[in-house]
Amino acid sequence: MVETGDPSDDGGGQRGRQNRAAQRKYKLPTEERLTRAAVHYLDRYASSLENLRNVLSRKVKRAATANGRTPDEFQDIIDRVVEKCQRAGMVDDRTYAETKLSGLRRRGRSKRQIEATLAAKGVDRNLIATVIEQDGTSELEAALTYARRRRLGPWRTGGQREERREKDMAALCRAGYPYEIARKVIDAADDGEATSAAF
Known part of the structure; x- marks a missing residue:
């Protein structure tokens, strides 16, 4: 039989962590x-x-x-x-915004999500607009990346594509993509058609 003691007795557990934090001298x-x-x-x-x-x-x-x-x-x-x-060049909003944008686009994030993420980190709205304007990735390309990563639409496996169509469309719209782009991606016949639609 395993004994269970009061965590505060030996300084373990949540109560012990709280006591140590209270005793910490800042x-x-x-x-x-x-x-x-x-x-x-x-x-x-x-x-x-x-x-x-x-x-x-x-x-x-x-x-x-x-x-x-x-x-x-x-x-x-x-x-x-x-x-x-x-x-000292250790922190620069433009470099930060460009790097963050690149990483978010690789994960299939929409323009709206990118704007919200950068704004939450305190990047100036004008700088955000400039960096996004210079981005070479279209919203359709990003939506395709997002759908591929989440296995939506043409990338769905298990034969449930038609039953899940509305949910897949909703997922793309919640991710910040316009309805027309979501429809184009989800309704593509296969991933080849979806990918060629972007180019």
Whole structure:
């Protein structure tokens, strides 16, 4: 028989994690600490300027609150660190937007989804429009990629294509594709016809 004890007794489980988190001492933010945090973050993730600012702001908020200070006191430090990272070429909204767009298109994401994703990361709307305008992938090509990855329409296996037609169309529309593009992709006779429709 396995014994089950109170997780708080040995520091394990959720209660133990909460206790350790409450006991953790947050150091007040300094420019050096925030610079290290920014570099560490940017080493692991691509980021927009606004996203980096948000990451650092969350870090400052935790530390300031734990030390009885207000996060606003550290706003100048955050601004200096973000500016320093930008000057060093570690973060650039245009490069970020182009890279993100390329990755999202490879996964079959629609223009609307890409706009929403980049806007959520704080990329300027005008820059988003410029980057999308320069993208060589059509919405039809992206929809075909999406349908192929999700095995919709001509890529559906198991003989349920007609029964699932409306659901497949709805999936493409929810993914941000216009009805006409969704219909063209789902109603193609086979994947060869669907692919040739894009070119």
